Amino acid sequence: MKTIIEPFKIKSVEPIRFTTPEDREAILRTACFNPFLIHADDVLIDLLTDSGTSAMSAKQWAGIMDGDEAYAGSRSFFRFEAAVRNLTGFKHIIPTHQGRAAEKILFTIVGGKGKYIPNNTHFDTTRANIEFSGAEAFDFQTEEGKRPDFIADFKGNMNIPALEEFIKKVGPANIPLCLITVTNNSGGGQPVSMANIRETKRVLEHYAIPLFLDACRFAENAYFIKTREPGYATKSAEEIAREMFSYADGCTMSAKKDALVNMGGFLALNDDTIALNARNLLIVTEGFTTYGGLAGRDLEAIAQGLEEVLDEHYLTYRIRSVGYLGEKLVAGGVPIVEPPGGHAIYLDAKRFAAHIPPHQYPGQAIVCELYRAGGIRSVEIGSVMFGKYDADGKLIPPPMELVRLAIPRRVYTQSHIDYVIEVVLDVFARRMDLRGLKITEEAPILRHFTAKFALI
Numbered sequence: 023m024k025t026i027i028e029p030f031k032i033k034s035v036e037p038i039r040f041t042t043p044e045d046r047e048a049i050l051r052t053a054c055f056n057p058f059l060i061h062a063d064d065v066l067i068d069l070l071t072d073s074g075t076s077a078m079s080a081k082q083w084a085g086i087m088d089g090d091e092a093y094a095g096s097r098s099f100f101r102f103e104a105a106v107r108n109l110t111g112f113k114h115i116i117p118t119h120q121g122r123a124a125e126k127i128l129f130t131i132v133g134g135k136g137k138y139i140p141n142n143t144h145f146d147t148t149r150a151n152i153e154f155s156g157a158e159a160f161d162f163q164t165e166e167g168k169r170p171d172f173i174a175d176f177k178g179n180m181n182i183p184a185l186e187e188f189i190k191k192v193g194p195a196n197i198p199l200c201l202i203t204v205t206n207n208s209g210g211g212q213p214v215s216m217a218n219i220r221e222t223k224r225v226l227e228h229y230a231i232p233l234f235l236d237a238c239r240f241a242e243n244a245y246f247i248k249t250r251e252p253g254y255a256t257k258s259a260e261e262i263a264r265e266m267f268s269y270a271d272g273c274t275m276s277a278k279k280d281a282l283v284n285m286g287g288f289l290a291l292n293d294d295t296i297a298l299n300a301r302n303l304l305i306v307t308e309g310f311t312t313y314g315g316l317a318g319r320d321l322e323a324i325a326q327g328l329e330e331v332l333d334e335h336y337l338t339y340r341i342r343s344v345g346y347l348g349e350k351l352v353a354g355g356v357p358i359v360e361p362p363g364g365h366a367i368y369l370d371a372k373r374f375a376a377h378i379p380p381h382q383y384p385g386q387a388i389v390c391e392l393y394r395a396g397g398i399r400s401v402e403i404g405s406v407m408f409g410k411y412d413a414d415g416k417l418i419p420p421p422m423e424l425v426r427l428a429i430p431r432r433v434y435t436q437s438h439i440d441y442v443i444e445v446v447l448d449v450f451a452r453r454m455d456l457r458g459l460k461i462t463e464e465a466p467i468l469r470h471f472t473a474k475f476a477l478i
């Protein structure tokens with residue numbers, strides 16, 4: 023049989039509230055053309071993020087009932103710790119309420135003025151936490167990774183020659199650690215090869231710089247390695263994930279992605295001194311060391327989710343269903359980042375709305391019309407999210423203008439996705455009618471969450 027089916031049955035459902043394009047036009051104006059400011063009840067298909075939006079399994083919900091809420095030494099913590107250690111092999115496992123809390127703790131310790139943190143591509147909260155500490159964040163994407171229309175297997179890879187040049191320029195003593203983000207979220211959800219992780223580690227080792235994984239989508243990355251990298255076809259996703267972690271000295275993790283839960287995260291690492299400092303900070307900002315910012319039941323659900331996410335029927339369905347959306351859009355002529363990534367399809371707004379210049383936010387214009395026309399919520403990943411200003415207040419745009427359609431895990435069926443395809447193709451056919459936007463209000467950091475816009 024060639025049809026890949028959802029490897030689950032649906033036991034509990036949540037109704038969707040229907041709205042008309044006229045309703046949504048008014049909603050959009052009230053939200054100042056920022057989908058983060060729309061009420062979720064007014065959204066038909068929510069592709070804003072795959073973060074914390076997974077459907078949990080019956081076993082995870084059973085774990086929620088079974089969670090041990092002891093303040094210290096909870097049984098659920100020890101199950102969580104064993105699951106994370108079994109997967110990553112790291113010595114110290116520190117729960118946090120989500121990924122950015124792990125980042126905040128880590129960069130408070132190793133960051134600060136005069137420090138540099140390289141990554142294949144920093145995620146927005148990672149960059150924000152590094153910069154908040156006073157350190158500087160640098161991206162080292164490969165040339166092929168920067169080209170949305172270029173098809174390659176591992177477009178998420180680290181640009182190792184550029185990284186090494188950078189290390190020599192700023193000096194290894196000023197680089198407390200280097201990150202690799204798997205999969206490369208901001209770079210289009212593209213995977214990183216095992217060879218690239220191994221080689222990055224080899225270079226870093228020469229300069230005595232530790233390697234950390236931003237491991238949010240480790241299972242999706244492992245599956246891409248299995249299906250695309252020579253020598254891995256017969257290995258299990260779990261074995262591949264373990265090998266990925268084996269090259270790293272630590273990781274930050276948002277359990278809201280590949281641990282299939284609605285809230286949670288962790289920091290895991292081998293260094294005793296950093297771990298001691300991290301636990302002290304954890305107690306100040308998150309909670310005691312055996313719960314971080316989480317309830318015992320959350321730790322149970324994460325432990326169970328980390329097992330389920332490596333099931334290869336799940337991963338086949340997951341990667342295939344995102345690929346299905348991408349292929350149908352490409353067949354309809356829609357420009358997307360190719361090949362499709364693991365958790366999302368990224369529309370290439372520069373080609374989709376070529377008549378709108380970056381400083382009028384072509385991605386945001388597409389985001390607004392997908393919502394108005396079809397009730398689909400997506401997110402701009404371009405000049406709104408990553409734009410900076412020069413000394414004269416002129417926008418410095420990032421290399422790509424993208425719109426992300428992130429697919430929540432185990433939530434939508436194929437007919438939901440068929441509807442999304444229909445809406446995107448409709449908006450694409452009318453793309454010359456799209457109008458640019460200007461920002462009327464913005465925060466100094468992570469402005470995309472709260473910025474307000476007006477049509478030009």
Ligand SMILES: *Cc1c(COP(=O)(O)O)cnc(C)c1O
Nearest residue numbers: 120121122145147207238276278
């Ligand atoms: C989501 C995400 C984070 C931050 O995690 P939160 O749980 O949202 O705080 C960090 N890095 C990457 C790559 C992510 O996708």
